[in-house]
Amino acid sequence: MFAPMKCILPMTIIRRQRILPVAGKVLVRAGQKVGATETIAESNLYPEYLLLDIARGLGVPADQAETYIKCQVGEQLAEKDIIAGPVGIGRRIVRSPRSGKVVVASGGQMLLAISSQPYQMKAGLPGEVIELVPERGVVVESAGALLQGVWGNGRIDSGQLSILAKTPDHEIVSSDLDVTSRGWVILAGYCNDPEVLKAIDDLALHGLILGSMEARLVPLAAKSPVPIIVLEGFGKQPIGSDSHKLLLSLERRDVALNAENRNVLTGVKPEVFFPAVVPSTINPAPDFISLEVNQKVRIVRPPFTGEIGVVEEIKGITAFPAGLRTRAARIHLENGEHTITPLANLEVRT
Template sequence: MTYSSGWPVLPRTIIKRERWPEGYTGKSIPLVYREQEVVPDQPVLRISTPENIVAHEQKAANADSAHARSFSSSPTLFNPSSDIDIPSGLHGRVIGFTPRGGVVIESHAALLQGAVGAGRQVAGVLTMWRTPSIYSPQPIPPGAILVVPGSLTFALLHQALNSGVVGVVASSITLRDLEGFLRTDYLQLLRSFNREHMLEQLPPLTILLTEGIGSAIMPAHILSLLHQYQGSIALLSGAFSLRDGQFPELAISIPLGELEKGWQPVQPDITLALGSQVRICAGKQIGMVGVIDYFFAYEQSFASGIRARAVRLRLEDGSFEVVPSTLIERIS
């Protein structure tokens, strides 16, 4: 799997992201100005319902008239409670606005890009999922982005949805459970040209899978990063388009304390070299992490019957594995 950032995990990088709540109908009203510093839980734009849009436009057109004063006092024409305030999800600087009303924020962040995803862009508190027992059931806090180290299930997705969770980051899921929860054919979703319309049909729960379809567990280096930022507000997007080179991602702003310690962004290098840490991205060993120990000069034969250029990996448990070069990706 090729990631747009080069590596699936970037512990330190500078990103520019548009904050835009896809799937909503209404008019966007920015609540910030260019060059303003924002924090993750700060509202940066407001989505007004069609009814409120009419009220705003009529008030502006009649601002200098007596009729405007009587109009503004009518609770039936303007109901602020139906507006939706959208938090930034990032700590950073507002660097611009998009034609549709989105707010572009630049942030120092840790970035995780997934293999599979679905759902709109959401902000929430990273919360680790622990397998509950009959003695200590785990409540799921509403508004959270739930991190599940293992595979997702249809039942767990519905439990998260009913608890008010806004997003789930997990390792994998069966195609049957994913399509059953989304109530759509996943390939059809990926091929859709009308993304906004498709989002309106999906359940209001954004999904990111680090390993994709199947039953693989989450790699240790990804789980370690998520544990490090547990309790932080993160920005999650399920957008996935091979046509546009867009992948689901989780962005977590770096705390100010870390930025003051000589922080430098990581420059990803996808070149495979001796000593490179890589991840196996297909086959029976999918998800396993190791270091390139040897490059074979000639093609190697594999149990599947294919012959391919290969490398020898020293895995995290100390064992060695020979894998085709096309089935590995550099991760650091």
């Protein structure tokens, strides 16, 4: 059976498709090197239109108005550009009320698509553009260390990693952050202090990686311009031992944070990525994985929340004390204990 998966890989190759939600313009070329925060495509998500009555503006019948129109369909207009005229003794003219593009001009009327600030799609990770998707986006490939989280606030940035969480059970408070934190990507443990999230905005951090966070802080974290990624979950949980060990080895290395919202249907997860040069024989990170014996897993629900272990046996339908009957697995935990837990409570660590 397929199981929830979270990649924690010290060296891998990843390919990420970066696609606009609507058709737009791709700004890069195949083979181009891009940075995590570089804009690779843009589109107008919320187009605005103005319908202009040219005939009324000129004071002429609709069937005559078209002869006075001075612009063509598809032409880009600046604000106050002359659209039609002059007409009559008073030399009446019609000007464009806003900057925009002529969509339709017919029957004495004109439809103007208003120019607006486009939505810009960032690369999300440093790498090479290996494929173009016409009018929609690109595929970016890169090599390095990858850690995936469970929640992100949708922001993207990059910087160097500074570690506050010297132990997996670290808890961050606002006094841990000062002017020396400015410009860094900070790794911390559990966050229960809203002042921390306010401080990272004031200090212009380039990112915050948390082991866990209280769910009540989600609205505040979602508004932050700084990318925030939660690695393990909500409520007080330690950083997974495998994640913590890898991150300690990467302190002061360049890191890119793509704090995308997790999507269980597409497999998209927030990602922490450390670019590096690796041999081309390294296998790409998997999108899905099946649960098997000897796989490393993390238990995501009580009473062993956050514990990491290895699958010793995948059992059939098993009855639990609370009355639940479901498929389960026998897990050998890192602390030496053994437990039987429902498969739904397991997350595979690759």
